[in-house]
Amino acid sequence: MSERIRVLQFGLGPIGQACVRTLVEKAGVELIGAVDIDPAKVGKDVGDVVGLKNQLGIIVRGDAAQTLSVLKPHVVVHTTSSFLKGVEEQLLMCLRAGAFVVSSTEELFYPYERDSGFCERVDVVAHEHGVAVVGTGVNPGFAMDVLPLCLSSMCVSVKKIRITRVVDTGKRRLPLQKKVGAGISRAEFRERLAQGTFGHIGLRESALAVMGTLGWKLDEMTETIKPVMATKKIKTKFLMVKAGSVAGLHQKIRCTSGRKEVLTLELKMHVGVKGAYDGVEIDGDPPLSIRIDGGIFGDTATIAALVNAIPKIKNAKPGLRTMMELPVPYAFL
Amino acid sequence: MSERIRVLQFGLGPIGQACVRTLVEKAGVELIGAVDIDPAKVGKDVGDVVGLKNQLGIIVRGDAAQTLSVLKPHVVVHTTSSFLKGVEEQLLMCLRAGAFVVSSTEELFYPYERDSGFCERVDVVAHEHGVAVVGTGVNPGFAMDVLPLCLSSMCVSVKKIRITRVVDTGKRRLPLQKKVGAGISRAEFRERLAQGTFGHIGLRESALAVMGTLGWKLDEMTETIKPVMATKKIKTKFLMVKAGSVAGLHQKIRCTSGRKEVLTLELKMHVGVKGAYDGVEIDGDPPLSIRIDGGIFGDTATIAALVNAIPKIKNAKPGLRTMMELPVPYAFL
Numbered sequence: 001m002s003e004r005i006r007v008l009q010f011g012l013g014p015i016g017q018a019c020v021r022t023l024v025e026k027a028g029v030e031l032i033g034a035v036d037i038d039p040a041k042v043g044k045d046v047g048d049v050v051g052l053k054n055q056l057g058i059i060v061r062g063d064a065a066q067t068l069s070v071l072k073p074h075v076v077v078h079t080t081s082s083f084l085k086g087v088e089e090q091l092l093m094c095l096r097a098g099a100f101v102v103s104s105t106e107e108l109f110y111p112y113e114r115d116s117g118f119c120e121r122v123d124v125v126a127h128e129h130g131v132a133v134v135g136t137g138v139n140p141g142f143a144m145d146v147l148p149l150c151l152s153s154m155c156v157s158v159k160k161i162r163i164t165r166v167v168d169t170g171k172r173r174l175p176l177q178k179k180v181g182a183g184i185s186r187a188e189f190r191e192r193l194a195q196g197t198f199g200h201i202g203l204r205e206s207a208l209a210v211m212g213t214l215g216w217k218l219d220e221m222t223e224t225i226k227p228v229m230a231t232k233k234i235k236t237k238f239l240m241v242k243a244g245s246v247a248g249l250h251q252k253i254r255c256t257s258g259r260k261e262v263l264t265l266e267l268k269m270h271v272g273v274k275g276a277y278d279g280v281e282i283d284g285d286p287p288l289s290i291r292i293d294g295g296i297f298g299d300t301a302t303i304a305a306l307v308n309a310i311p312k313i314k315n316a317k318p319g320l321r322t323m324m325e326l327p328v329p330y331a332f333l
Numbered sequence: 334m335s336e337r338i339r340v341l342q343f344g345l346g347p348i349g350q351a352c353v354r355t356l357v358e359k360a361g362v363e364l365i366g367a368v369d370i371d372p373a374k375v376g377k378d379v380g381d382v383v384g385l386k387n388q389l390g391i392i393v394r395g396d397a398a399q400t401l402s403v404l405k406p407h408v409v410v411h412t413t414s415s416f417l418k419g420v421e422e423q424l425l426m427c428l429r430a431g432a433f434v435v436s437s438t439e440e441l442f443y444p445y446e447r448d449s450g451f452c453e454r455v456d457v458v459a460h461e462h463g464v465a466v467v468g469t470g471v472n473p474g475f476a477m478d479v480l481p482l483c484l485s486s487m488c489v490s491v492k493k494i495r496i497t498r499v500v501d502t503g504k505r506r507l508p509l510q511k512k513v514g515a516g517i518s519r520a521e522f523r524e525r526l527a528q529g530t531f532g533h534i535g536l537r538e539s540a541l542a543v544m545g546t547l548g549w550k551l552d553e554m555t556e557t558i559k560p561v562m563a564t565k566k567i568k569t570k571f572l573m574v575k576a577g578s579v580a581g582l583h584q585k586i587r588c589t590s591g592r593k594e595v596l597t598l599e600l601k602m603h604v605g606v607k608g609a610y611d612g613v614e615i616d617g618d619p620p621l622s623i624r625i626d627g628g629i630f631g632d633t634a635t636i637a638a639l640v641n642a643i644p645k646i647k648n649a650k651p652g653l654r655t656m657m658e659l660p661v662p663y664a665f666l
């Protein structure tokens with residue numbers, strides 16, 4: 001790579017901070033700026049905000065539009081929210097500034113069914129400015145969609161795919177442990193579920209991506225989220241889960257096509273997991289079964305997925321893109 | 334897919350025949366012709382030649398250039414040889430007829446180091462005619478290159494990759510059993526090795542593809558091929574291997590970069606394998622270890638790789654392409 005890719009970091013939460021720490025290690029990347037809305041971060045040196053030993057000589061900016069137009073990044077690494085709602089203006093702002101975008105927004109991984117209007121608006125602006133945007137990560141973005149799809153390329157026919165991800169959230173950061181309900185009661189779990197925003201964001205997107213990419217007509221999709229209860233006391237680095245309270249969740253999606261169940265995604269995320277793993281079983285010709293013992297460690301892999309997508313999106317055709325349209329992903333070293 | 338892809342089969346050996354049997358099952362494909370040099374096949378119905386129950390109303394042609402110019406296929410599935418030598422004219426003929434090409438030629442998977450002149454000539458003609466060509470398969474093409482690369486996308490840094498493929502050739506077709514030397518003596522094994530054409534074709538291409546794609550500077554590559562000896566009598570569907578004779582081969586490539594061993598590819602192909610598998614271990618952040626128990630069944634997966642690449646190559650940028658430049662591969666159902 002002759003010219004270094006000029007990258008701007010949009011959002012300095014835990015994921016954005018980790019992205020910066022990785023970006024500064026990449027020879028092919030020049031970090032040129034960072035924006036965040038948090039007044040406690042704006043005005044400070046990025047190196048200080050993300051916990052580097054050295055300052056970077058780059059000050060966190062609060063005005064994204066202004067910063068984008070002044071700095072003119074090639075690529076923006078966007079890490080602000082899991083949901084389409086709230087990111088549209090941010091994405092459009094980047095695209096209008098002529099920047100390609102890699103985003104951690106889970107719902108953006110395969111956004112077509114959730115909000116076709118959003119997709120059209122983003123796609124139009126991306127085309128107008130000759131740039132592209134993609135959503136990625138480990139899940140959605142790889143473990144339960146891109147990897148199984150990639151494996152399916154070894155099959156002349158596929159009847160059914162079963163994808164499993166078992167995550168020991170006890171080894172992950174605190175927000176994730178809380179996100180899966182570790183430590184709450186069964187009643188609280190039910191309450192949160194009833195509120196409708198509980199559970200892992202993006203499982204639905206993974207399922208839709210696999211169905212849509214393989215061209216399987218989706219007849220019915222059912223999703224269940226159940227608590228996994230702690231049978232004994234579990235202590236993590238951050239919290240204590242009593243026996244009889246919630247350890248985490250078990251989320252499952254089943255998709256049928258032509259009355260047959262063709263796709264199952266099963267995600268178990270709780271503290272106290274014995275034997276975390278990622279698995280894919282393809283009932284096809286030939287049959288294929290893959291297993292990643294220990295599982296793909298999400299805290300780091302999410303950052304890898306985002307950073308490694310930088311050179312891919314920069315060379316992509318203009319528009320709203322998915323990982324399935326970009327070249328085979330690989331490490332950007 | 335609105336329009337069916339018009340496909341011509343170029344070469345009707347065992348792989349080409351299996352491709353035809355798969356192609357006729359694909360709704361998105363229309364098989365429009367087949368060519369072969371074997372006088373015993375020319376003039377016969379393709380259905381008869383490939384062992385289908387029904388004739389296809391398509392006669393095997395001997396004159397490839399003439400057939401290509403008359404039929405004008407969108408894509409040619411090319412399955413004639415493992416080596417660059419001998420396929421150049423065939424590929425150029427296809428490209429000049431305006432056809433995209435997916436080829437099983439192992440050396441074409443990553444041909445740059447082996448013959449840069451070949452690459453330039455093919456690339457120029459492909460550009461002139463606005464079409465593209467790619468070499469693929471299970472190995473090279475997936476198990477020991479595309480899959481490990483794809484996994485590396487989950488890592489922020491990679492120190493070393495170790496790729497292993499253990500194949501029970503006793504369960505594969507006879508030519509493959511013979512190819513790995515099953516049944517011959519240790520002396521014969523040495524003789525064949527000395528002749529220089531023995532061993533699995535494409536391991537070198539997989540190694541070069543991983544090194545080149547990750548941008549690792551190759552300092553030294555060493556390749557060894559050793560016999561695996563039968564410790565007891567082994568009987569396969571096709572042949573008998575006596576105790577003390579060769580059961581197959583163990584081929585290994587090590588690549589160093591900056592004096593460190595960064596890549597190891599290890600291929601064991603013999604009869605009597607207990608526990609065939611494909612495995613990738615990445616020493617990186619995070620570390621990753623993947624295992625496919627039983628291994629990817631090559632006889633079928635090779636066909637899948639070729640057929641599933643048809644829609645990808647048809648949408649590729651003109652030129653000589655590699656699988657790493659095409660979008661994520663997946664089943665074309």
